[in-house]
Amino acid sequence: MAAPCTVTMEMITEATDFVRARYSEQPEIGIVCGSGLGELADSVEEPAVRIRYGDIPHFAQSTVHGHSGVLVLGRLAGRRVCVMQGRLHPYEGLTYLQCSFPMRVMAKLGVSVVILTNAAGSLRPEFQPGDIMTIRDHINFPGFSGRSPLQGLSPEVFGDRFVPMNNAYDKKLRDKVAAAAAASGVSLRTGVYAMLGGPHFETPAECRMLRSLGADVVGMSTVHETIVARQCKVRVIGFSIITNVVVTDSDSELDQTGVHLEVLKASKLAANRLQSIIAHTIDQL
Numbered sequence: 001m002a003a004p005c006t007v008t009m010e011m012i013t014e015a016t017d018f019v020r021a022r023y024s025e026q027p028e029i030g031i032v033c034g035s036g037l038g039e040l041a042d043s044v045e046e047p048a049v050r051i052r053y054g055d056i057p058h059f060a061q062s063t064v065h066g067h068s069g070v071l072v073l074g075r076l077a078g079r080r081v082c083v084m085q086g087r088l089h090p091y092e093g094l095t096y097l098q099c100s101f102p103m104r105v106m107a108k109l110g111v112s113v114v115i116l117t118n119a120a121g122s123l124r125p126e127f128q129p130g131d132i133m134t135i136r137d138h139i140n141f142p143g144f145s146g147r148s149p150l151q152g153l154s155p156e157v158f159g160d161r162f163v164p165m166n167n168a169y170d171k172k173l174r175d176k177v178a179a180a181a182a183a184s185g186v187s188l189r190t191g192v193y194a195m196l197g198g199p200h201f202e203t204p205a206e207c208r209m210l211r212s213l214g215a216d217v218v219g220m221s222t223v224h225e226t227i228v229a230r231q232c233k234v235r236v237i238g239f240s241i242i243t244n245v246v247v248t249d250s251d252s253e254l255d256q257t258g259v260h261l262e263v264l265k266a267s268k269l270a271a272n273r274l275q276s277i278i279a280h281t282i283d284q285l
């Protein structure tokens, strides 16, 4: 099927109705599982409904190892949640509109807070694999070249065209996350996430540049979801799992061919701690 070149409210309604027909309760909180973090969805309590993205009208199916592509609805820490077990990335050949379509459906289902998680490379030597970071802010590199998940959408139908991006990662929610981490005894970093298009990793020169521009970690996702969530007035919490430390030496001959497998392994190691922070956070929302 050819990629749709736009998103309409009818498409969102069709997808939302499809999900509602299988899960009649209204989810309050959305969760997007990043690379290797899909098991967060396995802790959704009964009665959990699982729907393959490919079965939902207008959803693209995820194609990345470590992203199963299943929407899971049920309860987590006593609250009704809608969990994306795996996300959609622009580098899969999908448009920004397709990648952020599930976020619009979550908003229409009634989600008011979304927890976005991702795997990211560390640009700071002190941020080590296995560390968990709350996203304080982001740098949207694809946005600098004129790409936005809001492009071409009519403001009459979708709401604000000029969506503010200050406080995109809600400060009050970040404070709750910090308290939740303290309550669960998990240490937490905080920092700035830079999104690049991928799927190739960064050169050492690019990593040095990103660091000098104020980014703490680098990844290939999340930002388009945040932008759409904010247009839909959904509040955002962002977590990066540090899965690798980037190479900054242009003379390094380190073999990085297996990095994605390293990424999946490191994410899985942090999944239980992240789950504990998320459960404590949800409890306070």
Ligand SMILES: O=P(O)(O)O[C@@H]1C[C@H](O)[C@@H](CO)O1
Binding pocket: 033, 034, 035, 064, 087, 089, 117, 118, 119, 120, 198, 219, 220, 221, 222, 259, 260, 263
């Ligand atoms: O979906 P996320 O951002 O967690 O996935 C990251 C970026 C690439 O998809 C992949 C690289 O290993 O992990």
Ligand SMILES: Nc1nc2[nH]cnc2c(=O)[nH]1
Binding pocket: 119, 120, 121, 122, 196, 198, 200, 201, 202, 218, 219, 220, 243, 244, 246, 263
């Ligand atoms: N772009 C990018 N994405 C990642 N995801 C996990 N690690 C990395 C990384 O080093 N760079």
